[in-house]
Amino acid sequence: MYKAEQEDPQMDTETTRRLRELEVEGFTRIPGFLDAATLAEVRTGLDRELGSHKGRNNFEGEKTERVYTLVARGKVFERVAEDARIMALLDALFQPNYLLTATQAICIHPGETPQPFHADDSFYAIPRPRPMISLTAIVAVDPFTAENGATEYIPRSHLWSDDEVQGTYLLDDGAASDTNEKRLAAMTVRATMAPGDCIVFAGTLIHRGGANHSHAARLGFTNQYCAPWARTQENFYLGVPPEKIRQMSPKLQSLLGYSIHPPFMGQVTARHPLKTLEADYVCPVA
Numbered sequence: 001m002y003k004a005e006q007e008d009p010q011m012d013t014e015t016t017r018r019l020r021e022l023e024v025e026g027f028t029r030i031p032g033f034l035d036a037a038t039l040a041e042v043r044t045g046l047d048r049e050l051g052s053h054k055g056r057n058n059f060e061g062e063k064t065e066r067v068y069t070l071v072a073r074g075k076v077f078e079r080v081a082e083d084a085r086i087m088a089l090l091d092a093l094f095q096p097n098y099l100l101t102a103t104q105a106i107c108i109h110p111g112e113t114p115q116p117f118h119a120d121d122s123f124y125a126i127p128r129p130r131p132m133i134s135l136t137a138i139v140a141v142d143p144f145t146a147e148n149g150a151t152e153y154i155p156r157s158h159l160w161s162d163d164e165v166q167g168t169y170l171l172d173d174g175a176a177s178d179t180n181e182k183r184l185a186a187m188t189v190r191a192t193m194a195p196g197d198c199i200v201f202a203g204t205l206i207h208r209g210g211a212n213h214s215h216a217a218r219l220g221f222t223n224q225y226c227a228p229w230a231r232t233q234e235n236f237y238l239g240v241p242p243e244k245i246r247q248m249s250p251k252l253q254s255l256l257g258y259s260i261h262p263p264f265m266g267q268v269t270a271r272h273p274l275k276t277l278e279a280d281y282v283c284p285v286a
């Protein structure tokens with residue numbers, strides 16, 4: 001985890017403040033993360049994508065629509081995935097060549113129940129409390145309200161031990177007993193946000209998508225990033241066609257795994273993965 005004593009004197013004060021909040025509280029907020037033009041472009045891009053995906057289980061949400069691999073579904077999503085304010089946090093938190101691990105739109109429809117409480121990097125089986133291995137950003141496209149399923153999170157839960165997590169809720173199916181549900185509810189804060197606002201939190205922070213008791217959908221999207229040595233949730237090598245990768249910025253190519261984590265993690269048949277994007281590249285494995 002970021003430590004105050006590692007502070008870079010060149011770091012801007014907003015980044016320094018956000019890093020301190022992440023360290024102490026486990027989350028930070030970026031109001032007005034998307035300007036009006038970008039928000040409008042995001043809406044148009046998502047309107048095109050929404051309507052054909054359905055949640056398949058309680059975690060995805062039976063009444064929640066998720067559009068995966070969002071970064072490859074429009075230039076605006078490329079730009080947002082490499083936003084300088086988020087990159088500044090990642091530069092301080094992780095080794096170089098950190099990765100995008102998940103990118104998806106989340107549209108919670110009316111009647112959806114609360115998602116199970118969870119931490120986004122719980123599948124890295126390293127005992128808690130531990131430094132975060134991933135960082136999550138959730139951006140509101142619709143207003144996020146108490147009624148429509150604003151993200152719910154427990155401040156400082158990134159510091160909880162495994163025993164505290166296990167003692168507080170059931171990890172196997174995420175369902176909390178009635179008693180635990182009440183305890184958790186008392187600690188939970190809702191990330192109510194205006195369209196374009198963003199909340200950023202540690203992969204170790206306990207949170208969930210809220211229930212939608214309103215009559216309209218709650219649309220948002222998330223970009224999640226991880227340390228360069230960690231396996232990513234989405235397999236972007238297979239999920240994003242090379243023709244698209246070629247059109248992306250060098251930074252985004254690196255976020256999608258077209259980089260080497262020294263000395264040789266990520267090599268492709270002993271070569272840099274960017275070589276595979278060259279027009280004359282021939283895979284040496286027949």
Ligand SMILES: O=C(O)CCC(=O)C(=O)O
Binds near residue numbers: 151
């Ligand atoms: O949609 C949200 O507010 C949170 C969703 C979430 O935490 C997840 O799907 O992992």
